[in-house]
Amino acid sequence: MPARAAFAAFLSDRVVDARVDEPLALHTTLRIGGTADWFVRPRDERELADILRAARECDVPWRILGSGANILVGDAGVCGVVLHLGRMRRRDGTQVQAGYSLSQLVKETVAEGVSGLEFLAGVPASIGGAIVMNAGGRYGEIAQSVRAVDVVTPEGDVRRLSRGEVPFRYRSWGLAPGHIALAAGFQWTPDPGTRARYDAVLAQKKATQPLGSPNAGCVFKNPPGRHAGRLIDEAGLKGARSGRAHVSRKHANFIINEGKAIAADVHRLIDLVRARVNERFEVDLELEILTW
Numbered sequence: 557m558p559a560r561a562a563f564a565a566f567l568s569d570r571v572v573d574a575r576v577d578e579p580l581a582l583h584t585t586l587r588i589g590g591t592a593d594w595f596v597r598p599r600d601e602r603e604l605a606d607i608l609r610a611a612r613e614c615d616v617p618w619r620i621l622g623s624g625a626n627i628l629v630g631d632a633g634v635c636g637v638v639l640h641l642g643r644m645r646r647r648d649g650t651q652v653q654a655g656y657s658l659s660q661l662v663k664e665t666v667a668e669g670v671s672g673l674e675f676l677a678g679v680p681a682s683i684g685g686a687i688v689m690n691a692g693g694r695y696g697e698i699a700q701s702v703r704a705v706d707v708v709t710p711e712g713d714v715r716r717l718s719r720g721e722v723p724f725r726y727r728s729w730g731l732a733p734g735h736i737a738l739a740a741g742f743q744w745t746p747d748p749g750t751r752a753r754y755d756a757v758l759a760q761k762k763a764t765q766p767l768g769s770p771n772a773g774c775v776f777k778n779p780p781g782r783h784a785g786r787l788i789d790e791a792g793l794k795g796a797r798s799g800r801a802h803v804s805r806k807h808a809n810f811i812i813n814e815g816k817a818i819a820a821d822v823h824r825l826i827d828l829v830r831a832r833v834n835e836r837f838e839v840d841l842e843l844e845i846l847t848w
């Protein structure tokens with residue numbers, strides 16, 4: 557049996573939650589993107605390990621999708637299997653699985669009066685995606701309250717890495733591609749000021765970000781010592797458009813899907829922004845969003 561057919565047979569025999577040709581626009585906050593050959597939601601670590609083994613044996617490429625809040629999926633979609641860890645979402649005190657919602661965890665810790673995650677108010681993410689991207693902002697990064705991360709290594713072994721063994725940096729956990737975040741252990745400290753900080757961060761986000769329209773957060777990383785949004789604004793690009801996508805007037809580092817944008821619209825806008833900012837400030841903007 558050809559390898560792809562063998563993988564399809566494995567999924568239909570052994571995996572409950574597997575879909576074929578699933579539109580990824582349904583699973584990204586930008587609401588853009590073609591289909592995945594297979595879209596699979598493993599029930600637990602064992603099923604995840606079985607799927608990874610089968611994919612390796614059948615030479616089928618795989619990717620992990622969290623909440624899809626930082627990804628621009630191409631119009632042609634992606635080959636292979638997209639693994640979504642949304643069914644792996646248990647929380648046991650400070651130990652939280654990758655599929656758990658970050659915003660839910662933030663709200664819970666605020667209600668519990670412990671500090672550590674309140675500055676991530678308004679960041680849409682799964683715990684896995686937040687760890688891998690080292691989500692954060694002007695008040696700090698998730699890495700600061702991480703105690704340990706459970707990972708699957710590219711060789712398929714499960715390991716618990718202490719905070720010091722994960723080389724977190726700006727918008728990345730720094731581990732080689734092929735690692736999967738399974739869960740994170742956190743350390744939070746009781747602090748009566750947590751709710752006030754959470755409310756302040758959320759209010760600031762609502763005032764400055766276009767949260768009502770499909771987007772993927774900041775498109776570009778801040779260059780050292782500079783603000784990508786400010787550079788884009790000063791290059792006169794607020795409102796610049798391509799097809800059905802435009803640069804937000806509220807926050808110049810956000811690209812908005814007006815409803816029917818395609819990935820090609822967004823890519824053209826990204827190229828325009830990069831070229832103009834480079835022309836004006838001699839700065840090369842680097843993408844923060846990931847392109848699939």
Ligand SMILES: Cc1cc2nc3c(=O)[nH]c(=O)nc-3n(C[C@H](O)[C@H](O)[C@H](O)COP(=O)(O)OP(=O)(O)OC[C@H]3O[C@@H](n4cnc5c(N)ncnc54)[C@H](O)[C@@H]3O)c2cc1C
Nearest residue numbers: 622623624625626681682684685686689691692736737773
């Ligand atoms: C309105 C809005 C506001 C935002 N504000 C912020 C902000 O203030 N700060 C900030 O940092 N980001 C922000 N973002 C971007 C986004 O929320 C973060 O990057 C977030 O961490 C993405 O998490 P996710 O679960 O959606 O990951 P995805 O976008 O699904 O995936 C991101 C990357 O992580 C990988 N990945 C996901 N889960 C796993 C896993 N378990 N194991 C291995 N790899 C995995 C994916 O393969 C992909 O490479 C914002 C986005 C939006 C839409």
